[in-house]
Amino acid sequence: MTKETVWIEGGVDLLTPQDMARADALAVERGVSSLTLMEAAGRAVADAARRLVPPGSRVAVLCGPGNNGGDGFVAARYLKRASYDVRLFLHGEVSQLKGDAAEMARRFDGPVRPLDPFQLESLHLVIDALFGAGLTRPLDGRAAEAVAAVVEAGTPVLAVDVPSGLDGETGAVAGPVFRAVETVTFFRAKPGHMLYPGRGYCGTVRVADIGIPRAVLGEIGSATFLNAPPLWREAYRWPSANGHKYTRGHALVVSGPAEATGAARLGARGALRAGAGLVTVASPLDAVGVNAMHLTAIMLRPFEAPEGLASLLEDTRKNAVLLGPGAGLGEATRRLVEAALRSPAAVVLDADALTSFAGDLSRLKDAMALRRAPVVLTPHDGEFERLFGHVPGSRLVRARHAADESGAIVLLKGADTVIAEPGGRAAITANAPPWLATAGAGDVLGGFVTGLLAQGMSAFEATAAAAWLHGEAARDFGPGLIAEDLPDRLPRVLSRLYGEA
Numbered sequence: 001m002t003k004e005t006v007w008i009e010g011g012v013d014l015l016t017p018q019d020m021a022r023a024d025a026l027a028v029e030r031g032v033s034s035l036t037l038m039e040a041a042g043r044a045v046a047d048a049a050r051r052l053v054p055p056g057s058r059v060a061v062l063c064g065p066g067n068n069g070g071d072g073f074v075a076a077r078y079l080k081r082a083s084y085d086v087r088l089f090l091h092g093e094v095s096q097l098k099g100d101a102a103e104m105a106r107r108f109d110g111p112v113r114p115l116d117p118f119q120l121e122s123l124h125l126v127i128d129a130l131f132g133a134g135l136t137r138p139l140d141g142r143a144a145e146a147v148a149a150v151v152e153a154g155t156p157v158l159a160v161d162v163p164s165g166l167d168g169e170t171g172a173v174a175g176p177v178f179r180a181v182e183t184v185t186f187f188r189a190k191p192g193h194m195l196y197p198g199r200g201y202c203g204t205v206r207v208a209d210i211g212i213p214r215a216v217l218g219e220i221g222s223a224t225f226l227n228a229p230p231l232w233r234e235a236y237r238w239p240s241a242n243g244h245k246y247t248r249g250h251a252l253v254v255s256g257p258a259e260a261t262g263a264a265r266l267g268a269r270g271a272l273r274a275g276a277g278l279v280t281v282a283s284p285l286d287a288v289g290v291n292a293m294h295l296t297a298i299m300l301r302p303f304e305a306p307e308g309l310a311s312l313l314e315d316t317r318k319n320a321v322l323l324g325p326g327a328g329l330g331e332a333t334r335r336l337v338e339a340a341l342r343s344p345a346a347v348v349l350d351a352d353a354l355t356s357f358a359g360d361l362s363r364l365k366d367a368m369a370l371r372r373a374p375v376v377l378t379p380h381d382g383e384f385e386r387l388f389g390h391v392p393g394s395r396l397v398r399a400r401h402a403a404d405e406s407g408a409i410v411l412l413k414g415a416d417t418v419i420a421e422p423g424g425r426a427a428i429t430a431n432a433p434p435w436l437a438t439a440g441a442g443d444v445l446g447g448f449v450t451g452l453l454a455q456g457m458s459a460f461e462a463t464a465a466a467a468w469l470h471g472e473a474a475r476d477f478g479p480g481l482i483a484e485d486l487p488d489r490l491p492r493v494l495s496r497l498y499g500e501a
């Protein structure tokens, strides 16, 4: 193995299996042969296997009837050459293989065994090259038995492109599926690697450069991205040496009544740590006392009724407003939302500000029609369904639907938070640790979005950056995290980002 695989880091475009087929075709148009691509793909798989188990290890390569199987034949050839004890099992007949896969089968100079689950024992590694982008239905028969046998034996699995049984476009799993320790995919990752449940089956996802020219991405025009700094770094507003707090915006966070003020203060602290020049909590009269006791760097202004909020927002320096955390459900909150949307400020609606419109999306849409600045909705799945009803499909499909339906940027919270804007551009966030699911974390996220919007960052980028920073702050803190820790971990994350910029 002379040429080591180049692993692609930081490529944030995510390609559906259809996009990938197009990338393949465009590469071929540019003179790269498809056989060369398959050779590089299989070699990358072999390189990944060599990192997992030492030479001499017993490795089963399970090949399917299509090109995923073709990659398996190539990997088997390289591993055999590198002194691994390779056993290749084909699901189907060699005579039925077509095109590049048939050619790669010819180039493999070892025995080809029929796929027989009883032979999948005493192995150090299983390479799953059964089905990739061409999966059209749930695994059954011998393929399903192979999954069961490998699970039973507890052998580590290295998946080629996607674990067989997983839909690379949606991350959906409709039947038996391999659970991999590592998945090697090609050129760019696929949405199914990032969306749950798929992500839970992929293990570590490694993306190999197989020689598809980067320029084809422009022609494919994928609208789906991994949420990582390259997606929004250029839009990020770092403080400038000659700037001051007034050039970094003024975020307004609307507090709930006296018995529910903590959520707004979490949001306010999030906005301040995210870099807003000034942050004010707008407080109902009955809550001014309790808010005052807990705020220092954050300012406090009382207001009464929607008219009061509207007059606070007449000061156009207050250019971003967060509404919803602890707000309470009902007409009073709906009217506050309408007042905020009529103002020139960017608006972030979370929690009760969303649920107050449950079953009455048209009223929210009517208010949205009056907006003068970007609007971001940040529902979790429950809030989403109450507002938009049951939308079938992946979280990516649902977030896009809601963005088109509402005209807002939609941040659909979850372990795989999706951000979508009207027109289809969307990002999947993949850095949230399990301990981020803690009370109040969503309020802080709303604050991060608002703080970045206040600084004038473009809305889709601000929303994506907030979600990524939120996940990163939680990772940096580690288990035991509570919502209060998130704003206070942000400086460490920002310092690293600043260092890289």
Ligand SMILES: NC(=O)C1=CN([C@@H]2O[C@H](COP(=O)(O)OP(=O)(O)OC[C@H]3O[C@@H](n4cnc5c(N)ncnc54)[C@H](OP(=O)(O)O)[C@@H]3O)[C@@H](O)[C@H]2O)[C@@H](O)CC1
Pocket (backbone or CB within 6 Å): 020, 021, 023, 024, 025, 037, 038, 041, 064, 065, 066, 067, 068, 069, 070, 071, 130, 131, 132, 133, 134, 135, 136, 137, 138, 139, 140, 143, 160, 161, 162, 186, 210
């Ligand atoms: N594009 C690129 O740039 C590159 C792509 N590369 C590789 O090619 C892979 C895609 O190859 P692919 O299109 O041949 O599809 P693949 O997943 O092998 O399966 C297709 C066959 O499986 C069958 N079948 C499907 N589901 C089934 C089931 N449940 N149970 C049983 N059968 C089932 C289906 O049959 P049919 O549905 O027609 O009956 C068809 O015959 C991709 O994942 C990557 O690894 C690399 O070489 C690098 C460059």
Ligand SMILES: [K+]
Pocket (backbone or CB within 6 Å): 068, 128, 129, 130, 131, 132, 159, 160, 161, 162, 163, 164
């Ligand atoms: K596979």
